[in-house]
Amino acid sequence: MMPQLSALSFRTKINCGIVLIVGLIAIPLAYLTWRAAAVSLQEETRKRGLVLSENLAMRISDPLLSMDLLRLKNMVDELDKVDDISYAFILDRQGSVLVHSFTGGFPVALTDVNAPRDGKPNIRLLDTGREFIDDFAAPVVIVGTPFGTARIGLSRTKAEAAADRLALMIVFYSAAAMVVALAPSTLFARRVTERINRLKLHAEEVVKGNLDPRAGPPALRPCSAILDCDKKLCPAYGDKNRRCWLTASPDQRGDGPESCRDCPVYREQKGDEIQDLAETFDVMAVSLKTHLDELRRTEQVLTRQERLLRTILDATPDLVCLLDENSRYLAVNRAFAAFLGQSSEAIVGTTDREVFPDDEGPDMHAQNRQVLAAGRPSHREVRLRRPGAPQWLHIVRVPVTDRAGRVIGLLRTARDVTQLKQFQEQLIQSQKMESIGKLAGGVAHEINTPLGVILGYAQLLQEDVPAGSQILTDLQTIEKQAKVCRKIVADLLGFSRQAESAKIEMCFNNSLMEAISLVRHALSLERIVIAADLDERMPIIYGDPEKLKQVWINLLSNASDALGSRGGTLLVRSRLFVDQQKVTAWFADTGPGISSENQSRIFDPFFTTKPVGQGTGLGLSVSFGIIKDHGGVIRVETPAPEGFFDALVTNGDNAPGTVFIIDLPLDHEETLGGPQLADLREA
């Protein structure tokens, strides 16, 4: 397959060009010369034929008059000896052939094909099938009287053969000239190709990054030596490797090479186009190297800055991302990627509708569009549903603009404020509890006095009525219910911390055991087993034994209620954490547990899941208040941590269970050793 023209080597192209040029000159020249020669020869042949025929006609006058056939025959035979004369013959005035030069008879068809016209010679082109012949018919006129005709045939084919030979000769010499021309052209092309190849190798070195080699030849003298120039600050000063018109400072070189035409340096050092190219190449390489160095330095700075920026972005726990004008992610930080559970690369290019759940993505996307459209920042808090607990994010969207002020994207930062929200809710709850406590305390305080009067009078009246009477029974009922009311009032006062507390040093375990022993019998009737696992170090705390006992009884009572009639196991555990200066108690049951929505409300006053009349909803809230008054913390975990009951025989009960955990501070330094870390599982 013939290679494409552009793929041919330079040397081949030059040789082809030479051949083409010589061919383009030689072939038309040969053709035109051949044509001109053919036309000229044809014209010459016609003239010659006319002269020959007229000469013959004149010469044969005498022998024709004397009918000297021998002389006539000699004359035509003489003509026939001429190379290009095909024939000659003579007709008398009647048109009879007198003599002819043919051998083997006279061709009869030849007689009438041509004749003189108006007494003058006539030329006719004959085609014999083998060649073309110019037939000349000259009249033999003697004193105005036609005596016959002299006919001569000149071969045009032979005449044209001469022209053909001429053309062939031109073609031959042209071919020879072409061959001769190819030798210097090959040498020339080789020289040029070598220089171009050197340039190519140089270019390859440049591509490889080696910008130091020089392609152009060094000058014998630098421009500063030629011009005796002492401007040492000029870049071209003393430089033999590069030409000053390419490297000199602008104020030295003026308008560039065009203005250097008359400079002796330019005249001395100027080379041909390839040398110009090589020298320009060198300058380009140097310039490229300078620019590359600058580029590398800039790249290093940029890389460091980018790394810093990335570090900042990735280190921040905030969810940071940059979106384009179509709300597609351009970049995200590590926290954002982790939040979505995808890699940064997977997120870039997507939109919120694709990476967020269906019930969140469209809203996020719409918010983005609003900011992009309005061009104003926005911030809002959103609540996202996540497994376990809802998550609150504070999202700030800032539009990003170009120099013209056109919005080209937005920067979005989101901060997890779930904990803050919880704190807010707790604060609100606390404030609410405080208000309720104050209200309840005030009410209880006001009710306490009349209630005491009611109780007192009820007890007094009992002394005045006979025993066994209906009135006494009613008074006893009044007294009993009044005492219930006083208990409620006392609880309310305790909840509002309006009740007096008497804190002393007390044994934590003893407090627990007292409460257990009080309820054990009653709970056993409900088929509830109480297991105690108390710290053997007998931790001492500073507290109100009665109130704490009330807390323990509340918790045990709650557990009993949770287990209900089907019974179960109740585990009470205590542990001392010396390093944390606290003692912890666990009250665990194997009941059905507390629903998640109720977990945050169980410590609220008057919150109860029991039927009306069976609970006041004050037990846990009072317990909360007592523990809080002791500087401790009470919290609930439901279901109970896995393995919590492993140490017990739970009769195959697989209920989730609930654990109340109470941390109370120690008020003195314990010297006893113990576990370093309180851990539920280890416990």
Added chain:
Amino acid sequence: MRRREFLLTGLLLPFFAGCGRDEDAVRVDLSKRQEPTMRQQPKAVSYAYLPQYAHTVSYERHRLLLDYLSRATGLTLRQVFPDTFEEHVRMVERGEIDISFSNPFAYIRMAASGARAFARIIEPSGKPDFKSQIICRRDNTALASLADCRGKRWMAVDQSSAGGYIYALGEFYDNGIRRSDFAEITFAPGPGGKQEKVVLAVFAGICDVGSVRDGALDILRDRIDLGQIRVLAESKAYPGWVYCARQGFPPETTARIAQAFFSLNFERPDDAVILTTAGMRGIIPAVDADYASVRRLADKLGLDTTVGGDE
């Protein structure tokens, strides 16, 4: 049209223009060959003019006279053109020429074979006789008289030529100069036009002296500068050219022709044109005895006047 197409057209036009032949060729089949056969000439009275000049000149001179003869006698005449004097004489002897117009010396040779004179012409000079002129170049100072011709190169017209050779030879003889006294004697080459060739040979310096009949110089008057030719001497006058009929030619026919000749009158413009063209002023009767002086000259010079003499 775009520039490229113009260029292409300009480049290719000469090629297209040069293609093909610019004339139609006539197709000729040269394979059918046949040897030509001459047509038989119709019966006619053959008339010949002694080849004193080229045939065309002879034809031109006598064309009108023959036309006149044909008209006047009702005979069909055909002019024939012997190449040499000798051939002319032989043809008369062989009967191939019926009417011969020749010089006196040729006549006495033909008379030997039975030909008889019946008319003679009046020369343009108005005399019925003529002479030979001996010529040389005007710048040839070595030739002042006939005696100076000894040792010179002499070109004559023909051995049979009366005015061109024999009369001059008689003149040299009478002046004591023999043929052996010349460095060489040559005769004009080739057939026809011999008188002119002698003049041209003298003019060109090929020979020192030449001999022509009187009146010959006038033929070349318009072709060469006759001022360069000098007439060195003239011979005695001898009877002019003569018409004779071959032996056996019907006398009545000869008489009809003679009568027609004699009827020509130079005073008549038409006849004058005929006679002037033929180089004569008139034709008068003649008999064989009129040429006795010529026979004597031949005898004097030792020339053979019999049929089949020297060639």
